[in-house]
Amino acid sequence: MKRARPRLAVFKLASCDGCQLTLLDCEDELLALAERVEIGWFPEATSRRMRGPYDVALIEGSVTTPEHVTRVHEIRRASRVLVAIGACATAGGIQALRNFRPLTEVVSAAYPTPEALVLLDTATPVSHHVRVDHELRGCPIGKDALLAALSALLRGARPAAPAHPVCVECKRRGLPCLEVAHDVRCLGPITQAGCGALCPSFGRGCYGCYGPVPAPCLRALVRRWSDLGTPADDLRRALRSFNAAAPALGGETGEGRRA
Amino acid sequence: MPRTISVPLVTRIEGDAALDVRMRADGSAGVTLRISEPPRLFEGLLVGRRAEEAVDITARICGICPVAHQVTAMQAIEQALGVEVGPAVRALRRLLYCGEWIESHALHVYLLHAPDFLGYDGALEMARDHAPIVKRGLEIKKAGNLVVTVVGGREVHPVNPRVGGFYRAPAPAEVAALAEPLRRALDASLETVSWVAGFDFPDLETDAELVALRYPGEYPIGDGRIVSSGGLDFPADRFEDEVAEEQVLHSHALRASLRGRGPYLVGPLARYALNADRLSALTREAAGRAGLASPCRNPFRSIVVRSLEMLYACEEALRLVESYEPPDPPAPIRPRAGTGRAVTEAPRGLLYHRYDLDGAGLIRRARIVPPTAQNQESIEADLARLVPRHLDLPRAELARLCERAVRNHDPCISCATHFLRLDVS
Numbered sequence: 225m226k227r228a229r230p231r232l233a234v235f236k237l238a239s240c241d242g243c244q245l246t247l248l249d250c251e252d253e254l255l256a257l258a259e260r261v262e263i264g265w266f267p268e269a270t271s272r273r274m275r276g277p278y279d280v281a282l283i284e285g286s287v288t289t290p291e292h293v294t295r296v297h298e299i300r301r302a303s304r305v306l307v308a309i310g311a312c313a314t315a316g317g318i319q320a321l322r323n324f325r326p327l328t329e330v331v332s333a334a335y336p337t338p339e340a341l342v343l344l345d346t347a348t349p350v351s352h353h354v355r356v357d358h359e360l361r362g363c364p365i366g367k368d369a370l371l372a373a374l375s376a377l378l379r380g381a382r383p384a385a386p387a388h389p390v391c392v393e394c395k396r397r398g399l400p401c402l403e404v405a406h407d408v409r410c411l412g413p414i415t416q417a418g419c420g421a422l423c424p425s426f427g428r429g430c431y432g433c434y435g436p437v438p439a440p441c442l443r444a445l446v447r448r449w450s451d452l453g454t455p456a457d458d459l460r461r462a463l464r465s466f467n468a469a470a471p472a473l474g475g476e477t478g479e480g481r482r483a
Numbered sequence: 484m485p486r487t488i489s490v491p492l493v494t495r496i497e498g499d500a501a502l503d504v505r506m507r508a509d510g511s512a513g514v515t516l517r518i519s520e521p522p523r524l525f526e527g528l529l530v531g532r533r534a535e536e537a538v539d540i541t542a543r544i545c546g547i548c549p550v551a552h553q554v555t556a557m558q559a560i561e562q563a564l565g566v567e568v569g570p571a572v573r574a575l576r577r578l579l580y581c582g583e584w585i586e587s588h589a590l591h592v593y594l595l596h597a598p599d600f601l602g603y604d605g606a607l608e609m610a611r612d613h614a615p616i617v618k619r620g621l622e623i624k625k626a627g628n629l630v631v632t633v634v635g636g637r638e639v640h641p642v643n644p645r646v647g648g649f650y651r652a653p654a655p656a657e658v659a660a661l662a663e664p665l666r667r668a669l670d671a672s673l674e675t676v677s678w679v680a681g682f683d684f685p686d687l688e689t690d691a692e693l694v695a696l697r698y699p700g701e702y703p704i705g706d707g708r709i710v711s712s713g714g715l716d717f718p719a720d721r722f723e724d725e726v727a728e729e730q731v732l733h734s735h736a737l738r739a740s741l742r743g744r745g746p747y748l749v750g751p752l753a754r755y756a757l758n759a760d761r762l763s764a765l766t767r768e769a770a771g772r773a774g775l776a777s778p779c780r781n782p783f784r785s786i787v788v789r790s791l792e793m794l795y796a797c798e799e800a801l802r803l804v805e806s807y808e809p810p811d812p813p814a815p816i817r818p819r820a821g822t823g824r825a826v827t828e829a830p831r832g833l834l835y836h837r838y839d840l841d842g843a844g845l846i847r848r849a850r851i852v853p854p855t856a857q858n859q860e861s862i863e864a865d866l867a868r869l870v871p872r873h874l875d876l877p878r879a880e881l882a883r884l885c886e887r888a889v890r891n892h893d894p895c896i897s898c899a900t901h902f903l904r905l906d907v908s
Contacts, residue, residue: 238521241497241640241897242546248594249638251625255617258607269594270605271494271886289521319523319541321513333848343521364546406795422636426643428650431539433640461532466543 230378233265235299237292238319238347242364243310244268244284252368257263258373260378276302280377286312286347286469288319293344293353299372305377306352310369312365315435316469318363320347323469348469358383362418363466365432369418386417389437390430393421402429407452411462414440435467442473459465488870488882490520495595495605497547498896504870512870514863516889520896534560534840535646535816541836541851542640545592545898548721549640550583551829552632552707552851553689555836563823563840564816568643570815571810572648573705574635579644580657580704580827581800582630584640585668587830588793589627591893592675593620596786599887600682600727614877616678623793626661628670630800635658637773647813654707658807665801672794673769680773684783685870685884690862693753696828702761702795703754705827710757712778713744719826722835728852736834739857743774746860749832750892752779753786766795782865789893818844829854831893853898862892 229336248269264274265281267355278320278440281303282345287296292363300306311317322330331341350356358377360369393400402424403409412421412428418434442463463473486633501517525544529537535558536877542549554576561568594606597620603609610617628638633653636643643649646859694715698707709725710716719727727742740746756778759767770777826835832854839848865888873881 236499238584239544239897240546240549242543242549245546245590245639248590249624251621251628254621255607255610255614258610263607266605267492267494267499268497269495269599270607272604272608288523292521317823318525318528318540321528322524330524330530331522332520333527333530334524343524363543365635419637423642423650426636426651428645429643431642458533465536465539476702 229260231264231274231277231341232261232277233278233281233303234268235265235281235283237283237296237350237452238288239285239310239312239317241268241284241290243313244366246286246367246370250371253371256446257374269342269385278303280305280374282288282307282309283313283350286311286316286319286349287353288344288467289342290344292477293479296350305357306350307360307373308356309360309379310365311433311435311466313345313360314361314470315349316347316466318466318468324349324464331370346469348460359385361416361434366418367372387438388417389413390415390417390419390424390434392422393417393419397421397425399424399460402427409449409452409454409462411445414445416444421448431462431465433466435470436472438472440472488878488885490886492880493565493886495598495876495890495895496896497545500889500894500896502866502889503866504866504885505593505865506874508682510871511729512867514866514870516859516863518896522867526849529838529846532846534564534818534838534844534846536645537838537846537849538646539642541641544638544851545895546822547587547895548583548829548831548898550579550635550644551827551834552836553644554580555825555827555834556838557646558706558825558827559823561756561823561835562825563821564646564819565821566647566814566816568648569810571808573830574651574723574806574808575649575706575810576644576801578803578807579641581796581803582627582634582706584796584830585627585793586631587623588626588789588796589620589624590795591830592679592786592789593617593624595893596789596890597679597837599890600679600786606866619674623668623671623675623797626664626797629664630661633661634718638712640703644836645813646816649813650808652809652812655807655809657704658804661804662801665797665804669794669797672790672797675790676769676773676787676794680775681743681785682786684781685869685887686778686781687783687888689748689752689782689861690780691748691864692741692744693756694741694747694749694833694857695753695757696833697757698761702758702799703828709833710828711741711747712753712756714828718822719835722824722826722852723837723850726835726852726857727735728856738860739852741861748861749854749857751792752782753780753832753833754828755788755791762791762795763798765798769794782888785891799807808826816844818842821858831855831858831895831898853895855894855896855898858892858894860891862894865891
């Protein structure tokens with residue numbers, strides 16, 4: 225039986241809720257969107273629950289427990305189109321920093337009985353476990369990108385994803401290059417566009433919320449940052465933040481990910 | 484008569500939690516609020532990071548209250564580094580924080596909490612019958628988000644705040660443009676107070692000790708001393724001396740309680756009980772019209788208190804917009820070893836951060852106590868009091884009432900899960 229309205233679901237794994245909140249932050253569009261879709265699963269917004277299959281499912285958060293692994297497969301089976309939203313779902317998120325250190329060391333700083341926790345050693349993106357149809361980058365995702373993706377998917381089109389770096393957005397906005405003109409360390413050259421060069425517009429170097437562009441030229445960045453007198457540890461910390469489990473960053477920092 | 488009630492997924496709260504109630508032979512109820520989200524281990528992730536990075540990292544604890552974490556982290560780190568900020572920075576931070584209160588309270592009042600009182604699954608369902616009301620809530624929420632965006636750069640995980648001040652002071656014209664939407668939000672908040680005051684509130688009274696900040700001449704947001712309904716009064720620096728976090732072995736959860744005194748409650752009810760005299764005349768009049776005395780100990784009425792605080796935050800934000808002076812750029816940070824602590828009033832209540840820094844400016848230890856960790860025991864106590872009185876209700880209806888009792892406190896599981904564990908036996 226064909227449904228009158230496509231069924232939408234919003235799921236979460238380990239995350240801060242900020243990406244699904246971005247949907248509720250679409251104050252001007254939310255009610256119109258709710259008319260066009262049937263919300264089948266969105267526990268943060270409604271107690272109403274409907275079974276899958278869901279025509280479009282958004283998933284926020286990274287996979288950090290054995291239970292998440294099971295769930296992410298269930299979600300995949302219940303979803304026609306699965307969209308991973310945000311840095312956690314697409315690149316592990318901030319919690320993926322633990323991938324680079326022994327888990328017990330990280331856990332014991334927060335929790336007195338580390339052995340009692342049922343956690344995976346790593347926090348991994350959704351695509352590490354199941355096929356993902358589309359990814360929205362960002363920590364958090366942008367409202368416009370979310371609405372554009374939903375609107376494309378609802379008319380059966382494939383959402384566009386930018387592949388250019390933040391630098392292009394600076395040029396479009398006519399912002400002077402902070403790294404060249406003011407010696408400010410900026411991850412813009414290796415970071416995927418999407419934020420509209422937000423940090424540079426505040427006089428701050430990009431810190432990489434949207435994760436690496438495909439094939440980032442780390443060598444040029446490393447050279448420029450060492451010219452600016454950046455200690456190696458600071459460079460490593462800058463590359464390991466909210467998208468630390470992105471494969472494009474793992475290889476070239478000189479230390480592979482912990483097995 | 485139901486012996487057990489199980490709610491596998493409490494909806495309309497931030498994050499995943501489950502609820503189990505078991506009736507005992509003596510007629511009392513055993514209640515467990517289970518956190519079904521795994522810890523994200525922030526205290527561990529912060530070790531070895533630069534002190535100033537805590538501002539961006541701790542924002543990611545929570546997408547709903549990133550500003551609360553950012554302001555608390557900045558203030559703790561400034562204390563550790565001996566950085567003083569001037570009145571212009573303090574005022575702009577307070578404006579930013581007001582924006583978050585407005586956004587977070589509007590989200591809870593309209594989208595998460597009100598549907599309980601009107602019998603809907605959620606606000607989107609409620610909008611089919613009450614579109615103008617839901618639109619009014621979204622309008623208030625949008626004004627709060629606009630404040631956070633203008634001052635902080637974006638509504639979730641702002642980029643502009645930094646240790647010592649801001650990367651760029653917003654231009655006076657950008658800030659002045661906030662006045663119009665804030666005035667509309669203020670009017671809408673006044674309407675909100677009258678609207679929610681007319682709801683039907685189940686009887687319930689919390690006997691928890693109420694704990695909040697108190698600051699001279701202002702309703703507390705970013706600073707103050709910690710005071711309680713039981714007469715406690717101590718500076719933020721003594722938080723860890725007065726509050727014990729205990730591990731409950733059967734549940735493996737850490738819960739905060741006052742040393743030698745027991746469970747306590749933070750958040751709107753506590754702030755209102757301890758600071759009603761600090762509210763503006765306009766807010767106090769609205770409270771009078773709503774028939775809300777202080778203290779108010781019925782958690783179901785927290786929606787009225789939240790609406791009043793939203794009104795206050797709109798008014799306060801307007802005042803700060805009108806008196807805005809761009810702060811100077813912060814001085815460069817000089818690393819030094821030391822410890823810094825700060826407590827602020829997140830929308831959901833007291834939030835504590837502590838950082839131990841080494842001489843190179845790196846974080847050696849971090850400690851974060853979010854409001855929901857402090858409230859968990861009081862939430863369970865509410866349920867234990869509520870359930871035995873309503874055993875005549877059909878099971879599904881009683882389960883719904885239990886969920887409502889959890890929602891009263893606007894728990895933020897995302898915040899709490901940096902230390903609460905996944906599987907509770």
